[in-house]
Amino acid sequence: MAEKEHAFGVNQQALDEVVRFTSDLIRIDTSNAGDGTCQERPAAEYVAERLAEAGIEPTLLERSKGRTNVVARIEGTDPAADALLVHGHLDVVPAEPADWSVHPFSGEVRDGVVWGRGAIDMKNMDAMVLATVRLWARTGVRPRRDIVLAFTADEEASAEDGSGFLADHHPELFEGCTEGISESGAFTFHAGGGMQLYPIAAGERGTAWLKLTARGRAGHGSKVNPDNAVSRLAAAVARIGAHEWPVRLTPTVRAALRELAALHAIEVNVASPDLDVDALLGKLGPSAKLVEPTVRNSANPTMLSAGYKVNVIPGSAVAYVDGRVVPGGEAEFRTTMDELTGPEVSWDYHHGEVALQAPVDSPTYAAMRAAIERFDPDGHVVPYCMSGGTDAKQFSRLGITGYGFSPLKLPEGFDYQALFHGVDECVPVEGLHFGVRVLDHFLRVA
Secondary structure, three states: OOOOEOHHHOEHHHHHHHHHHHHHHHHOOOEOOOOOOOOOHHHHHHHHHHHHHOOOOOEEEEOOOOOEEEEEEEOOOOOOOOEEEEEEEOOEOOOOHHHOOOOOOOOOEEOOEEEOOOOOOOHHHHHHHHHHHHHHHHHOOOOOOOEEEEEEOOOOOOOOOOHHHHHHHOHHHHOOEEEEEEOOOOEOEEOOOOOEEEEEEEEEOEEEEEEEEEEOOOEEOOOOOOOOHHHHHHHHHHHHHHOOOOOOOOHHHHHHHHHHHHHOOOOOOOOOOOOOHHHHHHHOHHHHHHOHHHOOOEEEEEEEEEOOOOOEEOOEEEEEEEEEEOOOOHHHHHHHHHHHHOOOEEEEEEEEEOOEEOOOOOHHHHHHHHHHHHHOOOEEEEEEEEOOOOOHHHHHHHOOEEEEOOOEOOOOOOOHHHHOOOOOOEEEHHHHHHHHHHHHHHHHHO
16 A cells, blocks of 8 residues: 555554554454453454564463463664553453444444444554554654553453563563553543543552451341341441542642643632632533542442342341542541441452552653644643553553553544443544554654
8 A cells, every 4th residue: 555644644554554453353352251251362363463564573471371462562762761661451341232233343434433342442542553553664663762562461350361460470571661551541521612621641549349248147037137147238338338438639630620720710729728629620510520530539339149038037248349549548448448347247359459640740741742732732631540440550560650641532522431331332533543643643752
């Protein structure tokens, strides 16, 4: 194909490839139900083949059969510069075809949109990275610093077969990496009145998935039983669900509030100890959605299990809670859970991961901001903290600071965040094109 040049150096072949790669990867069903049956290997082999075609040597690694990761390194021009990790996961959450208007694993391209599970989370970013580095290979471009590419398994569950395995058993592959970029940032957020925001993630709340266990005296359902495990558990779950957590502002969230307030012409001192955060959020309109979930800890009961027969009082009952913890809020979370569960219900971590923060005054953050503003001069870049988590948690074990930066330009009315794990997940073709242009520019100079 002729190398027809487009604006800012990205050519038609790269634009065509990002759409094709997104569609192809969606068609490879890598559903991860968290039960260990997911098989990322076909997608990993697809990625490895695309890299090898460009002369980039891929390494395929597995902890469990079929749970495959791909890692490759592109050498930069400045040997003294720290390396940058660019990572994306290959697995997706399950999708029920009957609920979708387009088959979730069709990868159909229709009306300027690519449809299917993973279009947003996050085979789109995988495709953008592939299209970018293949463009470099064709045109002889080398980035300023080493770029380490990691396409991981198992992000949608525990990451034990993916980034956790890589960080714990293959740290040498990430030698020199001090920062990384991945999903859930630099997308167009329409804040009303024509204002377009591009939130870059500079933090993540920690993961605190809990198992609660209540024990009591088993017995006949017709008898009085003050030691009923189900009643004890239900009371604890109700207390957790009704608890109002206090505001705990991190530097990232405070920076987000400061910039959002300025954009909305709201005069407020976000450093003030008397700041009424909820009142400020009420003035920010749609923009409040970017920070509202991350101004405090949270704990949501999600699963209950007890008993086997209606007339039998069981001796134990179990519940699960999805807890999320702001950076620095771990001690408060544990103390609060002890108080809410009380002496008759025990709790432990079903799965836990650290909270993260990244500086918003770093050269890398400035380079991300500049890349977005170059391709959308009317856009406003703001920092934010993710309410959930990504593979950046596992890579942080290696001292790698993580940012959420997977650029997409999205039209008004396109609810990016609602499509994560949602029905009819899709991504605009023009959004993918924008992402390749931004990534190409950022990764060359970062």
